[in-house]
Amino acid sequence: MNLSVSYYAMLREQRGLSNEAVETDAATAGDLYVELAREHGLTLKQEHMRVSINNRMVNWDEQPNDGDTVAFLPPMSGG
Amino acid sequence: MNLSVSYYAMLREQRGLSNEAVETDAATAGDLYVELAREHGLTLKQEHMRVSINNRMVNWDEQPNDGDTVAFLPPMSGG
Amino acid sequence: MLQLTNSPIDPAALRQQLVDTSSGALVTFEGTVRDINNRRDVTSLEYEAAEPELAENEFAAIAEEVRRRFQIIDLRCAHRTGTLKVGDLAVWIGVIAEHRADAFDACRYIIDELKHRLPIWKKEHYADGTSKWLMVDG
């Protein structure tokens, strides 16, 4: 399937871009991150991050569908 | 001795005035209130009130001096 | 630090007095006149204050306790006197601190103590024409 993937903050800097189109067979959002982390040398640990699909916070075992936007969210620091 | 006595809020209404000159031999602020309460039929209980002498909060056993201003303060309700 | 005033309180002006580059948190409390209290329709409120000097002395004592208990940078307080109608601002308290926990705790301490200790009295006037002097939080 084809997904749109977004990166923010330190993760965006590590990846070197904000968005990219990804073709993947990853079964879950977590699997997708493992795949992309390996490919691009991303060092942030999954347990410190959150993930959203189509602007809705989801669990790492959520399954993305073709056309979805998946965003990886580093530890937040608003306020 | 001669004192200036101030009443506020419900106590002012009960006494019918805000300030009065009082000649008294009362040894303490508490004795003074007992004296005035008896004379004017004031019903507020001393344990629910506070008292100040010359704009300083004091205990009921504080002794006023000639020329002092004593204020009787009903239960407060600011804010 | 305590402003007793017969005119409307100006929150923006008070807020501007609380500026410090080391401040990370400002917490303010505003108490306004509610239309219903103890299930009765309130039309107006009257605040009577003791001599300003006595109120200021007592507020200074509260402020000293606050500074001893919490790590704050500065604080301000204004309290209305006279006649207020529903929606009017009766009291404004602002506290700045490096960190938010101190600002919250200090602001709350001030309003809690002020209600019991500041020599100010509140008389409520009701829609049925009656009125009543209130006790704390009444």
Next chain:
Amino acid sequence: MLQLTNSPIDPAALRQQLVDTSSGALVTFEGTVRDINNRRDVTSLEYEAAEPELAENEFAAIAEEVRRRFQIIDLRCAHRTGTLKVGDLAVWIGVIAEHRADAFDACRYIIDELKHRLPIWKKEHYADGTSKWLMVDG
């Protein structure tokens, strides 16, 4: 209820949205940029936010929790994005309630949760030319 903005936050305008005749208490929190954090001289801050829709959805979840836990009338929140300098307002939260305890507790709950959950990231720039992405409360 959440306003994400690249321009300066206007507290007076937000405050005016929180008016209700049954309200007796308004508590506001303002978070500002401090000149020193973790003992380092801060020159500016950069806030990066996720998609507005994601931030709004997460704030709506926080607001729903607040309304379930505390007896409040209404709330507002604004958060800056972009570059801020020392003294600039980064976040504004306001809560009105009948009684002050709920207004204080709700306002504090919102800022505590927001820091962990709102998809916004803060990068500090220091006087020595370095910079760092912060973790919560860092």
